[in-house]
Amino acid sequence: MASEQPTGSVLVTGAGGVIGSHVVEAYAARPGWTVRAVSRRRPAYLDGLGTAEHLPVDLSDADAARVGLAAAADTTHLVFAAYAEQPDLAAQVAPNVALLRNTLDGLAAAGAPLRHVTLYQGGKAYGAHLGHMKTPAREDDPRLMPPNFYYDQEDLLRAVAAERGFEVTMLRPEAVIGYAVGNPMNLLMVIAVYAAVSRELGLPLRFPGTFAAYDAMYQVTDAELLARATVWAGEEPRAAGHVFNVTNGDQLRWRHLFPVFARHFGMDYAEPQPISLVQHMADKEPLWRRMAERHGLVDTPWEHLVGWAFGDFLFASGFDNVSSTIKVRKAGFADCYDTQDRFLERFDDLVARRVVPPFR
DSSP, rough: OOOOOEEEEEESSTTTTTHHHHHHHHHSSSSEEEEEOOOOOGGHHHHHHEEEEEEEOOOOSHHHHHHGGGGGTTTTTTEEEEOOOOOHHHHHHHHHHHHHHHHHHHHHTTTTTOOEEEEEEEEGTTTTTSSSSSSBBTTOOOSSSSOOHHHHHHHHHHHHHHHHEEEEEEESSSSSESSSSSSSSOOHHHHHEEEEEEEHHHHOBBOHHHSHHHEEEOOOOEEHHHHHHHHHHHHOGGGGGGEEEESSSSOBBBHHHHHHHHHHHTOOOOOOOOHHHHHTTTOOOHHHHHHHHHHOOOOOHHHHHHHHHHHHTTTTTTTTOOOOOOOHHHHOOOOOOOOHHHHHHHHHHHTTSSSSSSOO
16 A cells, blocks of 8 residues: 655745745655745746745845735645845855844744744755866865855754754755746756847857866756755755765767757857957847747846855856765655756756747
């Protein structure tokens, strides 16, 4: 006889982002789960998920969080994907710790029977934002010199979990790719829109970053894979209390992928030319509006479409960025993707959703 599937009530913060949206969809597809999505604005994708409820809660305000999360009094699982962008490392700490603290305290005030919290971190935990880093990065690598808001959030979460009696898991993806607009850290949208603009202008596809980054080894995490890892972590005893790297399981070099992208897009390919995407895309809004009207694309404001600064950062990272995923596999989550295949599938999905024009 098949064992019963676990059920519960999940609260997903940052539900409008590329991580949160895929987690909401993953839980909404599971029978017996109550799903609530927290974001200031209602994400459009929720219109197709009748089982998911939207809570427009400002988690940066402790009082607003307490009042707004009263509607989530039955929450058993918290998936924390909220993030507040700040201009420097020190400034990131207080607002991002406050987001987590206000959420935890709001659920406690509501009397939620919390069983598990998933917290997302990333390559900054290993110094990917600082320059050359130890590779492969392992979860037991020592911490680096602060400030680093990942460390502060984790310390807070572990302390509150010990006090209130719930389990925690920290997941560390890298460059999450998936469908979401209005999210500044979405590499898929950077590449797709940059390629579409290049094609519209009759230009070949060129890698826009440094030659060092062109040859460096890199990795990405598909948003659907990360969502499945999140669901797994919420119920897997071996995940309790642990940090896990979660990537597609392979590595890439942009030198090899960009020519593949060009063929998929029906474009010529040319040698890299380092440029600032922030500067070179700044005047492309009128062009994109014409493209969107001609192809009947989803109406998305140019400033919400892509985070060009994120692309500039990644495409200038001229050092290997590789994480070991042995720990999560040994704990029971062995899911993986071929990154090249997944990029191409994701590009086609963006076309099907009318987010970008058809390439062929």
